[in-house]
Amino acid sequence: MLWILTQNKQSLMNVRDVSVKGKHIVGFIESSLLDQWNKSMGKYESNERAIEILEEIFIRIEESAGASVTYTMPQR
Numbered sequence: 243m244l245w246i247l248t249q250n251k252q253s254l255m256n257v258r259d260v261s262v263k264g265k266h267i268v269g270f271i272e273s274s275l276l277d278q279w280n281k282s283m284g285k286y287e288s289n290e291r292a293i294e295i296l297e298e299i300f301i302r303i304e305e306s307a308g309a310s311v312t313y314t315m316p317q318r
Contacts, residue, residue, distance in 0.1 A: 244303065249284035249315040257283075260299055262292045267315065284315040291318075 246255050246269060257269035265286050271279040286292045295316065302313050 243310045244299075245310065245312045246283055246299075247312075247314040248281075249317060253281070253283075255281060255283065260296060262289065262296050264289055265292055267292050267295055286318070 244257050244260070246257055246260070247253075248255065255269050255271060257271060259270035260283075261268050261270070265288060266282045267284045267286075268280050269283045271281060284292075284295065286295065299313050303311050
C-alpha cells in the first residue's frame with residue numbers, strides 16, 4: 243500500500259500507480275468498468291525534476307520493510 247501526501251498538503255492518497263506526465267506526477271487511484279480516477283500529486287519546474295521525484299518514491303518503496311509505504315511530495 244502506497245500513501246502519498248500531495249504537494250499542496252491537501253490530500254493523502256492511497257495510490258496504485260504513480261507516473262510522470264510532463265512536469266506533473268500523477269497518481270492512479272482506482273478504476274471501474276467505465277472510468278479511471280487519476281489525480282495530480284505535484285507539479286515541478288521540469289520533466290527531469292518530476293522523474294527525480296518518481297525515482298525517490300521508488301527508492302522509498304524498495305527500502306520499505308512494511309506492508310505500507312508513505313511519501314510526502316516535496317515542494318520543489
